[in-house]
Amino acid sequence: DAGVIQSPRHEVTEMGQEVTLRCKPISGHDYLFWYRQTMMRGLELLIYFNNNVPIDDSGMPEDRFSAKMPNASFSTLKIQPSEPRDSAVYFCASTAWRDQPQHFGDGTRLSIL
Amino acid sequence: EDQVTQSPEALRLQEGESSSLNCSYTVSGLRGLFWYRQDPGKGPEFLFTLYSAGEEKEKERLKATLTKKESFLHITAPKPEDSATYLCAAFDSSASKIIFGSGTRLSIRP
Numbered sequence: 292d293a294g295v296i297q298s299p300r301h302e303v304t305e306m307g308q309e310v311t312l313r314c315k316p317i318s319g320h321d322y323l324f325w326y327r328q329t330m331m332r333g334l335e336l337l338i339y340f341n342n343n344v345p346i347d348d349s350g351m352p353e354d355r356f357s358a359k360m361p362n363a364s365f366s367t368l369k370i371q372p373s374e375p376r377d378s379a380v381y382f383c384a385s386t387a388w389r390d391q392p393q394h395f396g397d398g399t400r401l402s403i404l
Numbered sequence: 405e406d407q408v409t410q411s412p413e414a415l416r417l418q419e420g421e422s423s424s425l426n427c428s429y430t431v432s433g434l435r436g437l438f439w440y441r442q443d444p445g446k447g448p449e450f451l452f453t454l455y456s457a458g459e460e461k462e463k464e465r466l467k468a469t470l471t472k473k474e475s476f477l478h479i480t481a482p483k484p485e486d487s488a489t490y491l492c493a494a495f496d497s498s499a500s501k502i503i504f505g506s507g508t509r510l511s512i513r514p
Contacts, residue, residue: 295447333504333505333506333507334448334491334504336502382447382448384447390435390436390495391453392438392440392450392453393450393502394450395447395448395449396447397445397446397447398445398446398447
């Protein structure tokens with residue numbers, strides 16, 4: 292069974308540009324999570340979806356960040372406009388039940404110059 | 405405030421030298437605790453789930469235990485391939501989100 296798939300693996304762009312990160316969860320998983328990982332703050336939850344509906348976006352840092360899940364097999368995290376402090380590794384994870392372990396993708400390493 | 409703290413931040417061991425990693429938590433209504441392993445350039449990989457104090461889980465050279473205030477990941481006779489960052493994460497019964505610790509970077513020298 293394929294795991295969580297994220298794209299791109301690496302993204303380098305200039306400040307002010309729009310960035311779109313993509314995620315395909317494991318088939319049959321009803322929960323999808325977006326995380327950000329930095330050396331300073333570790334792994335932080337940004338937002339999670341249940342059955343394609345955003346449930347908790349309290350971790351989204353500001354209005355420049357938005358996330359969508361148009362269907363059960365695809366989600367995007369968008370940053371517009373991007374800033375250097377957004378540089379981090381962004382992970383997507385999915386799980387079938389809320390008290391089961393999450394399966395992570397290999398992340399997108401984002402660098403904003 | 406719910407919090408998960410891991411110690412030490414980094415640990416260097418000689419191959420075969422056993423040790424333990426600590427994960428202390430203050431999470432009201434704890435439902436369970438996960439341990440993950442993360443290799444450089446990869447996402448966290450699930451190792452164990454612990455649900456109640458006194459519970460133990462084992463996998464190869466790793467054993468995870470849980471008390472009412474903390475969890476330990478014991479590593480017995482480690483090998484260089486056990487080098488990774490180990491993350492613990494606690495979750496409560498009322499929320500779907502989980503709180504991750506900052507991790508312990510484990511390095512095993514041959």
